[in-house]
Amino acid sequence: MEKRLYEALRKEELCLYYQPQLNAYTKTTEAMEAFIRWQHPKYGLVPPKQFLPWVDKTELIVPLSRWILERACTQNKAWQTNHLQPILVSVNLSMAQFYHPQLVDIIDEILGTTGLEPQWLELEITEAVILKDIKLTYQVLRELKSLDVRVCLDDFGIGYAAVSHLHRLPFDTIKIDVSLIKEMDDKPENTTLVSALISLGESFDMRVVAEGVETRQQLNTLGDLQCQTMQGYYFSKPLSVEETTQFLTINHAELFDNLG
Secondary structure, three states, rough: HHHHHHHHHHOOOOOEEEEEEEEEEOOOOEEEEEEEEEEOOOOEEEEEHOOOOHHHOOOHHHHHHHHHHHHHHEEEHHHHHHHOOOOHHHEOOOHHHOOOOOOOOOOHHHHHOOOOOOOHHEEEEEEEHHOHHHHHHHHHHHHHHHHEEEEHHHHHHHHHHHHHHHHOOOOEEEEEEEEEEEEHOOOOHHHHHHHHHHHHHHHHOEEEEEEEOOOHHHHHHHHHHOOOOOEEOOOOOOOOHHHHHHOOOOOOOHHOOOOO
């Protein structure tokens, strides 16, 4: 698998797809989350869960991390150069990627070579990453913040342990976990929990993103809870570069008509 992935990098079989995050207040696209895909010549488009776990166990982690970050930053800079609205591009980091000693230097180098201003790059980590080593997490986050990039806590609300550290970890964004959003319709207590998480994030002046919005009812509930930013299949699936570019040229205000 490691050898085949090296070949995939060399043969340019890997690509990034992007899923929009929309702002319900401005009714515009606020960010794009990047997802890696493998365009396998035999098996077609392979999702990351089928090959990324191998990467963290090999030396491929550095070249692949560099490729993902460089491709995402290059693409975002290209959108800006073509006078599309400035947006964040968000890249997920696995535990091995986040704790790799070369991470900060790689990001600094990529920002320099691509010309992307750092405030347009956001890096996502999960609660599991934080809990592995709180002290080291804080150190890495401070180094990342010294580059002026943004950092996001993903899957927020399912483990609760990160809440106790939220006040001293320099996150810019929290993403409410998809499972909590999906169960709002059937479990009223989840709506109360989501409301509390939104208020918590806003009290720390963080951008709050509701992940996994799929229905109009979920959209309306989140609107009532004054959740500003949302992501999910209700708005769009992950898109190819060409589809994403087209998405950014279209006004999507009608998705929020009569919100609430």
